[in-house]
Amino acid sequence: MSKNSKPRMLLGYILIIAFVVSGSLLSVSLWGGKPESLPKSQAVVIEGGMTLAEFGQKNEIPKPILKKVFNLTSPDDLKKDIHSFGISEDKIKEKTKKAMALSAEESSKNWVKIPVKFLLWIVFLALVFIRMRSGKISAKMRKVLYLAALTIFGIILGSEPGAMGTVKDAIHLYATEGVIFPPRIIAFSIFLLTVFLANKYICSWGCQVGTLQDLIFRLGRNAQDSKGIIRQYKPSFLLTNSVRVIFLIVFVGVAFLWGSDIIEPVDPFKIYRPTSLSIIGAIFLFMLLVLSLFIYRPWCHFFCPFGLVGWVVEKISLFKIKVNYETCIACGSCEKACPSTVMGAILRRDRVIPDCFSCATCMDICPTKSISFARGKRLRPPVGHFDRKKAE
DSSP: OOTTHHHHHHHHHHHHHHHHHHHHHHHHHHHOSOOSSOOOOOOOOOOTTOBHHHHHHHHTOOHHHHHHHHTOOSGGGGGSBGGGGSOOHHHHHHHHHHHHHHHHHHHTSOTTHHHHHHHHHHHHHHHHHHHHHTTOOOHHHHHHHHHHHHIIIIIITOSOSOHHHHHHHHHHHHHHHSOOOHHHHHHHHHHHHHHHHBTTHIIIIIOHHHHHHHHHHHHTBOTTSSSBSSOOBOOOHHHHHHHHHHHHHHHHHHHHHHOOOSSGGGOGGGGGSGGGOOHHHHHHHHHHHHHTTTBSSHHHHHTOHHHHHHHHHGGGOSEEEEEOTTTOOOOOHHHHHSSSSHHHHHHHOOSOOOOOOOOOHHHHHOTTOOEEEEESOOOOOOTTHHHHHHHO
């Protein structure tokens, strides 16, 4: 290892964080307009003798929402007493709050940016898929692709939408307002489709926070991306997934019992909206990104709700990392080079397979090119395959 490796790593880390923060500040100022956050829900006020028009003015409810809630057929309906519609006050409040929540969701979205982002995701992921299928993702190319992903989908196009938000925000909105925002469900379905088609590809190559963590982790590795120039750790899947499951349970419980979003204050996607970071959020983000030098994708493994859902779906992914045991020499290079414990599980098939982020490190490092990103079921190693290697 060169004496200058660690200083270069530190310099690279500082430059990446500075690039992301400064670039995001500039991008947010250029996009302007949409806040990408929701106003707090307010109580609906109903007073005796109130007309529908007065009800709308008192609660700042737009006419289109009044029309939807009360099924208005004429402008004259606004002059009617609010109680003349045959709807109880409790039902009025419930329907109004739900309609207002959906309206606020819709108005908080940038409907120019979102379709552009999804289109670019499709193009970018398709290009990565082609290169990966042909085995042409080297250590250097991997870093270039991660940098491109976080620049396009994070810095330029912002923190939203993101795969994690489709789970987090959907749960919180339903827990607090009792509604489901249809566009979010569509986005969630598209993200899950990418997981099904190509083993967690949206997390692997499209997530603006995932690729940032991955790029930072690679700074602490050698030029071949085969081992760390600093000590890097591989927490057991039992530990990481247990924490992730507990975290999701706590998140859901707090959302339904108290209406709070415990992820919001520490949401790492806010690095692409730096002005929205609180002190607590900034401290957590700093710790997370420092930890990313030593542990592979800590947010994804320990906390991300979509990461947990994606891990379940990737069990039936069409394309995945596979091993050809006819040419595999059981050298263990892929297992050692893998940034997590997943390749060991895929190679030996002796335990539950953890999250695989399809980074292609194993493919690049394999001396016999026995690892591929291919369709079909993973095979189990022949009996004694690894024992024979030990005996040699």
